[in-house]
Amino acid sequence: MADAVRIDATVAARGLDLDVGIPEGRTVAVVGPNGAGKSSLIELIAGGLLPDTGTVSLRGRELSSPKRAVPMHQRPFGHLEQRALLFPHLTVLDNVAYGLRSRGMGRTEARARAAAELAAVGLEGYGERRPQHLSGGQAQRVALARALATDPEVMLLDEPFAALDATVTPELRRLLRSRLQGMTTVLVTHDFLDVVSLADRVVELADGAVVGDGPVDVLVQRPETSFLAGFVGLNLLRGRARGGELALGEGVAVSGIAEEELPDGEARAVFPPTAVSIFRAAPHGSPRNELPAVVELIEDRWPVQRITLTVAGQRLAADLTPAAVRELGLAPGDRVVAVLKATQVALRPSG
Known part of the structure; x- marks a missing residue:
């Protein structure tokens, strides 16, 4: 046109x-x-x-x-x-x-x-x-x-x-x-x-x-x-694809679903804040997508609370209920474990 x-x-x-x-x-x-x-x-x-x-x-x-x-x-x-x-x-x-x-x-x-x-x-x-x-x-x-x-x-x-x-x-x-x-x-x-x-x-x-x-x-x-991901309400993490996973550095990797074969090289993971759960310690079960994180900010975004985390030097957002935040007793500076639902993480090549 x-x-x-x-x-x-x-x-x-x-x-x-x-x-x-x-x-x-x-x-x-x-x-x-x-x-x-x-x-x-x-x-x-x-x-x-x-x-x-x-x-x-x-x-x-x-x-x-x-x-x-x-x-x-x-x-x-x-x-x-x-x-x-x-x-x-x-x-x-x-x-x-x-x-x-x-x-x-x-x-x-x-x-x-x-x-x-x-x-x-x-x-x-x-x-x-x-x-x-x-x-x-x-x-x-x-x-x-x-x-x-x-x-x-x-x-x-x-x-x-x-x-x-x-x-x-x-x-x-x-x-x-x-x-x-x-x-x-x-x-x-x-x-x-x-x-x-x-x-x-x-x-x-x-x-x-x-x-x-x-x-x-x-x-x-x-x-x-990252701006556009945040603008539309998604998380975006960057890293290098290796063996179908996204390596973020510091020994942290993310698994997810690739719409097509994911070649090794620069790639990104995109997922909504609702795909992130927060725990004080690693939960029992599969260790995949358990990411060491630090709480940076807690915001009230009724009906949820937005938790901003740092993972391997990158920021991501998690949306939790106010009851979940109270139960966890979260505060800025806390070290926690962020768990991502792999079925809601889209892995794509960068560029």
Whole structure:
């Protein structure tokens, strides 16, 4: 599938060196740790940040280069950020009509289109209100209606739910999914639910560069990095495959299930936190997947408690019931034994 947006650019001050495409008609979720370059990528596309080298293009038409750039207001993009950024002196209807009026549309026609967009986001009858009389979720709906009223060719979503109450986010996700169907969209998010609810593809950034790019299902089920594994709620341990097991070092090895023959060499083990049990001493039975560990952190993540462990210099997470944690009397610094269910451990070659 052809790319609608193509970014092949560097920005030295931001540490960016990007080579990534956004496929036509698809929603691409951009994820990565803080400082990875996610918001800078959005700025490059929108035109608020210009490249030192390379270009940003839309369907082959150059938008930005070191020598010239199409102004932000002339780019056919919609933009939805964490905050709605509505004009407080305008009514809701005139906020939505603003982009149309700035493009030369007559007042009557612009207000009619704005009213239709408000109805489409569930705010029919709110047109004469002022932004200060809206809830956070309502204000974000108005911002979405304003962005869509100009018929953008590309939609840029920069953590659109981050400032909202969790109770309103699911309905807004549903609204975005229906309104943006078939539109080329770039979604920056820290929330895994946004990815699985809205995106077709995932681009993972680290240190200003792309380190992962692929369909959601593939990257979610086969994370290549510790960040992405943690993002989707899995553990990832790295080591060397030997004889069908993963050697972590320090005499520790992990067994599991390989979907195909696992050659000797660099490999990884992926498994959920629920596959980990914790004991004060090694239990009776098979010694396989009994890993000496140290408790690093205990967090309350109702209805479970997340125990962060260090095993052979690597971190892994275990989800236990509060009763189990109390019974074990766990505290940071404790030496314990982590037992992994081999049937829930996927072994895969790295790379």
